[in-house]
Amino acid sequence: MTADPVFRNARLVTMAGEGMGIIERGAVVVAGGRIVFAGAENDLPTGLAANEIIDCEGRIVTPGLIDCHTHLVFGGNRAREFEMRLDGAGYEEIARAGGGILSTVRATRAASEDELVASALPRLDALMSEGVTTVEIKSGYGLTVADEAKTLRAARRLGTLRSVSVLTTALGAHAVPPEFAGRSGDYIDHVIAEQLPALVAENLADAVDAFSEGIAFSPEEVDRLFTAARRMGLPVKLHADQLSNLHGAALAARHGALSADHLEYTDAEGAAAMARAGTVAVLLPGAFYFLREKQLPPISAFRAAGTRMALATDCNPGSSPLTSPLLTMNMAATLFRMTVRECLAGFTREAARALGKLGEVGTLEAGKWADLAIWSVESPAELVYRMGFNPLHQRIRRGQ
Ligand code: DI6
Ligand code: FE
Numbered sequence: 568m569t570a571d572p573v574f575r576n577a578r579l580v581t582m583a584g585e586g587m588g589i590i591e592r593g594a595v596v597v598a599g600g601r602i603v604f605a606g607a608e609n610d611l612p613t614g615l616a617a618n619e620i621i622d623c624e625g626r627i628v629t630p631g632l633i634d635c636h637t638h639l640v641f642g643g644n645r646a647r648e649f650e651m652r653l654d655g656a657g658y659e660e661i662a663r664a665g666g667g668i669l670s671t672v673r674a675t676r677a678a679s680e681d682e683l684v685a686s687a688l689p690r691l692d693a694l695m696s697e698g699v700t701t702v703e704i705k706s707g708y709g710l711t712v713a714d715e716a717k718t719l720r721a722a723r724r725l726g727t728l729r730s731v732s733v734l735t736t737a738l739g740a741h742a743v744p745p746e747f748a749g750r751s752g753d754y755i756d757h758v759i760a761e762q763l764p765a766l767v768a769e770n771l772a773d774a775v776d777a778f779s780e781g782i783a784f785s786p787e788e789v790d791r792l793f794t795a796a797r798r799m800g801l802p803v804k805l806h807a808d809q810l811s812n813l814h815g816a817a818l819a820a821r822h823g824a825l826s827a828d829h830l831e832y833t834d835a836e837g838a839a840a841m842a843r844a845g846t847v848a849v850l851l852p853g854a855f856y857f858l859r860e861k862q863l864p865p866i867s868a869f870r871a872a873g874t875r876m877a878l879a880t881d882c883n884p885g886s887s888p889l890t891s892p893l894l895t896m897n898m899a900a901t902l903f904r905m906t907v908r909e910c911l912a913g914f915t916r917e918a919a920r921a922l923g924k925l926g927e928v929g930t931l932e933a934g935k936w937a938d939l940a941i942w943s944v945e946s947p948a949e950l951v952y953r954m955g956f957n958p959l960h961q962r963i964r965r966g967q
Contacts, residue, residue, distance in 0.1 A: 600965035631700025631938030636879035643674030698940030707738030878913030
């Protein structure tokens with residue numbers, strides 16, 4: 568372990584409070600991997616002689632980015648399906664014909680844990696190269712006890728192979744597997760009775776997720792799953808209202824979910840229910856873009872209700888083969904008209920909140936992990952404005 572650093576001459580974008588918390592000539596002091604001071608250089612505590620001083624040369628320093636919704640671990644890819652969609656096939660049509668998620672299920676089941684790790688690493692590296700220090704990774708392409716466990720073991724291993732914090736989510740209720748075709752209710756029973764207990768026993772799941780949709784699970788099935796998950800002490804989150812309004816946002820809120828995600832078809836009542844429950848709206852402009860959706864998520868209803876908004880890549884092979892948080896922010900601004908402040912909060916403070924980790928990461932404040940991204944830009948807006956350009960200067964995790 569090298570000496571605890573002090574970052575000086577930085578333009579801090581602390582994201583503390585409600586805005587961006589900008590401190591023009593700022594410094595961050597680290598001890599034991601945690602922030603012990605983040606503020607104006609003039610207020611630096613004295614007696615820091617033993618620390619290594621790092622001159623940021625006026626660069627922007629933000630919290631390390633947090634990608635709070637990914638399906639990073641999967642077998643194969645869906646480039647062929649992409650071509651089929653270019654020839655006119657629809658996403659739901661392909662799914663109903665046994666392609667879509669189920670084709671990735673076949674490839675994921677055929678892959679070994681080592682192969683899953685090897686294929687996910689370049690995607691993880693791409694996220695990290697743009698400043699990501701925390702990533703959530705879902706299962707959901709295995710759909711058997713063994714294959715869901717294999718996926719989440721691969722996800723946990725990624726967090727030991729790279730300097731990044733990995734949070735895992737059990738998404739067994741992502742699609743009805745072929746063994747249960749036409750029996751989605753029986754499959755939910757299986758997830759509750761077999762999958763989740765096995766994953767919990769191996770400490771493989773930090774949360775439980777489900778896909779509530781016509782091509783996936785009904786609100787009643789999700790309700791049953793969430794009731795069971797919460798009894799096991801697991802927080803829940805939901806893929807809700809992505810392709811139609813099944814009132815998933817309100818359902819998630821009723822269960823005190825950490826987040827409800829996608830939300831294109833959510834109505835004002837759903838937005839208000841989420842705000843009251845403290846359920847974060849995780850918006851996924853990559854999937855909106857890639858599926859050429861027309862229905863915009865109700866951003867103004869979220870603003871009016873005070874619903875917290877996070878952003879994520881949703882990195883997955885079918886609806887969002889995206890590994891760039893910077894491009895995701897640009898899409899959120901361009902497609903959803905989210906402000907620079909909302910975009911940055913979406914990948915920092917609000918993403919931390921969506922993972923239940925706001926006490927640990929997501930802002931530059933004393934007591935939190937020293938996870939930072941140092942950018943060669945002059946203003947926060949530049950991080951949202953450019954497309955396909957990566958100005959990351961340095962990524963720091965836990966002070967290193
Ligand atoms: N919604 C999505 O957009 C992804 N999963 C989900 O529930 C898509 C997953 C896939 O097409 O492989
Ligand atoms: Fe997703």
